[in-house]
Amino acid sequence: MKAARSVAPxxxxxxLFAGAALAAAPxxxxxxxxxxxxxxxxxxxxxxxxxxxGPDDLVVDLGSGDGRIVIAAARDYGARGLGVxxxxxxxxxxxxNARQAGVADRVSFRQGDALAxxxxxxxxxxxxxxxxLVEKLKxxxxxxxxxxxxxxxxxxxxxxWKPDRRVVISKTYMLYVVPASVAGRWRLTASxxxxxxxxxxxxxxxxxxxxxxxxxxxxFLPAFxxxxxxxxxxxxxxxxxxxxxxxxxxxxxxxxxxTVRSGPGRNSGATAWRATRVVRGSxxx
Amino acid sequence: xxxxxxxxxxxxxxxARPGLAQEHPPKLDxxxxxxxxxxxxxxxxxxxxGPQDVVVDLGSGDGRIVVTAAKKFGARGFGVELDxxxxxxxxxNARQAGVEDRVKFxxxxxFKxxxxxxxxxxxxxxxxMMLRLxxxxxxxxxxxxxxxxxxxFGDWRPDQKTxxxxxxxxxxxxxxxxxxxxxxxxxxxxxxxxxxxMKQRYQDVEAHARLNGVPTQVWEPKLVGDRLTxxxxxxxxxxxxxxxxxxxxxxxxxxxxxxxxxxxxERTVMKWRAAKTAx
Numbered sequence: 001m002k003a004a005r006s007v008a009p010x011x012x013x014x015x016l017f018a019g020a021a022l023a024a025a026p027x028x029x030x031x032x033x034x035x036x037x038x039x040x041x042x043x044x045x046x047x048x049x050x051x052x053x054g055p056d057d058l059v060v061d062l063g064s065g066d067g068r069i070v071i072a073a074a075r076d077y078g079a080r081g082l083g084v085x086x087x088x089x090x091x092x093x094x095x096x097n098a099r100q101a102g103v104a105d106r107v108s109f110r111q112g113d114a115l116a117x118x119x120x121x122x123x124x125x126x127x128x129x130x131x132x133l134v135e136k137l138k139x140x141x142x143x144x145x146x147x148x149x150x151x152x153x154x155x156x157x158x159x160x161w162k163p164d165r166r167v168v169i170s171k172t173y174m175l176y177v178v179p180a181s182v183a184g185r186w187r188l189t190a191s192x193x194x195x196x197x198x199x200x201x202x203x204x205x206x207x208x209x210x211x212x213x214x215x216x217x218x219x220f221l222p223a224f225x226x227x228x229x230x231x232x233x234x235x236x237x238x239x240x241x242x243x244x245x246x247x248x249x250x251x252x253x254x255x256x257x258x259t260v261r262s263g264p265g266r267n268s269g270a271t272a273w274r275a276t277r278v279v280r281g282s283x284x285x
Numbered sequence: 286x287x288x289x290x291x292x293x294x295x296x297x298x299x300x301a302r303p304g305l306a307q308e309h310p311p312k313l314d315x316x317x318x319x320x321x322x323x324x325x326x327x328x329x330x331x332x333x334x335g336p337q338d339v340v341v342d343l344g345s346g347d348g349r350i351v352v353t354a355a356k357k358f359g360a361r362g363f364g365v366e367l368d369x370x371x372x373x374x375x376x377x378n379a380r381q382a383g384v385e386d387r388v389k390f391x392x393x394x395x396f397k398x399x400x401x402x403x404x405x406x407x408x409x410x411x412x413x414m415m416l417r418l419x420x421x422x423x424x425x426x427x428x429x430x431x432x433x434x435x436x437x438f439g440d441w442r443p444d445q446k447t448x449x450x451x452x453x454x455x456x457x458x459x460x461x462x463x464x465x466x467x468x469x470x471x472x473x474x475x476x477x478x479x480x481x482x483m484k485q486r487y488q489d490v491e492a493h494a495r496l497n498g499v500p501t502q503v504w505e506p507k508l509v510g511d512r513l514t515x516x517x518x519x520x521x522x523x524x525x526x527x528x529x530x531x532x533x534x535x536x537x538x539x540x541x542x543x544x545x546x547x548x549x550x551e552r553t554v555m556k557w558r559a560a561k562t563a564x
Binding site for chain 2: 041042045046048049076077167168169170224225236238241242243263264265268
């Protein structure tokens with residue numbers, strides 16, 4: 001597949017230059033700049049850039065090969081890193097490469113199976129694996145990784161899980177932010193301009209897509225513009241011709257809290273809200 | 286053009302006018318349907334209205350959008366409305382909200398209104414009028430925000446869309462980038478000549494480039510108002526390939542901005558400037 005890709009543009013460029021060569025006489029030497037073939041350096045850069053990698057991150061590369069992603073994360077972005085690779089020879093090579101790059105103290109490489117390694121401490125996970133393995137990894141990643149952890153996949157993403165961002169620069173890169181688990185029933189209390197309120201708040205979830213609303217006596221207030229970004233949640237409830245914008249964070253599995261702004265404008269005051277989970281729903285993710 | 290001052294109201298014109306209305310009902314292009322306050326709030330929020338803005342509401346009815354923009358978001362603005370009775374109500378509403386010095390209401394045809402001062406235009410008009418208005422709005426300053434609810438501009442895709450009881454749409458007037466552009470990039474080891482050819486449909490840009498004469502793909506071209514961003518992969522130096530990220534502002538026949546090459550410790554930032562060579 002890679003071979004086929006590199007041949008096509010080469011043929012196209014050859015065609016273009018053949019025309020030019022015919023027009024000019026004598027024929028120029030064949031020092032034609034080779035058309036761009038996906039460069040791993042560029043791909044590594046793009047993955048780390050898309051992941052917003054920084055000094056506070058622990059980057060785990062599953063299937064780390066010669067270690068280039070983990071080493072670049074440490075060298076160019078100041079992160080710490082861990083590479084997991086099945087091939088012991090590549091692991092040894094990675095360790096040598098890390099020493100050469102002067103980042104041996106901040107990265108480590110482990111010979112092992114991507115499906116068996118403990119990745120709970122990761123803040124960024126990079127994947128450049130075939131689709132079958134990516135799918136097999138998905139439940140493990142969702143179970144182990146903290147909400148807000150960024151997963152960057154190269155070429156092959158997760159089926160059914162829409163990336164939070166997708167960038168195409170020569171190749172396709174997908175960013176997934178691990179969503180907090182929020183499905184179920186919550187007891188939400190908020191101090192709104194109308195007074196202290198308590199709602200029964202329900203959420204359904206499929207990965208980062210959430211929907212739901214609040215039960216009120218004799219009705220239901222749908223949660224508009226409901227969004228989940230890692231552990232950050234936001235939604236709008238409209239009651240009595242006033243919109244209430246909730247923003248907050250999910251802590252663990254039983255609590256979320258934040259601030260709510262009621263009514264229009266820039267100066268609407270923020271008050272506190274808090275929700276505790278009553279029933280845990282099934283995450284459809 | 287008639288500007289309805291609040292003085293009118295104080296003089297008791299409001300009381301005297303209803304009789305006249307029977308004889309001269311205003312001829313309207315669209316029926317008056319008031320926008321719910323929650324939707325007004327959402328429209329102004331999605332447009333990120335602030336004290337620097339001039340908000341113009343086309344078909345301003347009782348003035349609620351312009352009045353809310355002034356009172357809650359600190360903006361200035363004016364409303365355009367054919368129905369003088371609604372304009373009187375709007376002026377009264379502005380007075381009650383204490384913003385009569387920052388808003389006005391014009392009794393005139395919105396298609397004959399000078400919109401050049403507007404930074405935000407809000408509308409709630411029937412679909413056929415929206416399509417007529419589209420041409421006018423696309424001629425406004427790049428970056429001008431346009432907000433509507435329920436009705437859209439056909440094949441001009443909104444830049445943002447939210448749903449809070451109703452659909453609210455935001456468009457940002459795109460700069461004109463269609464044509465051929467050229468720039469010199471002082472990158473080591475040799476200066477590069479970048480030719481850029483862009484086609485444009487509203488904010489959607491299709492771009493083709495030649496780097497020192499070699500066809501090069503343009504990735505992720507985006508145009509938001511006057512801000513143009515795109516990336517190309519620079520393979521001139523085979524030992525040091527990197528992606529060039531362009532971020533610039535369109536000013537007529539010139540685009541100027543910054544260019545980032547490489548990432549992390551390797552990152553270099555420099556200025557770039559492209560000039561239009563053909564339309």
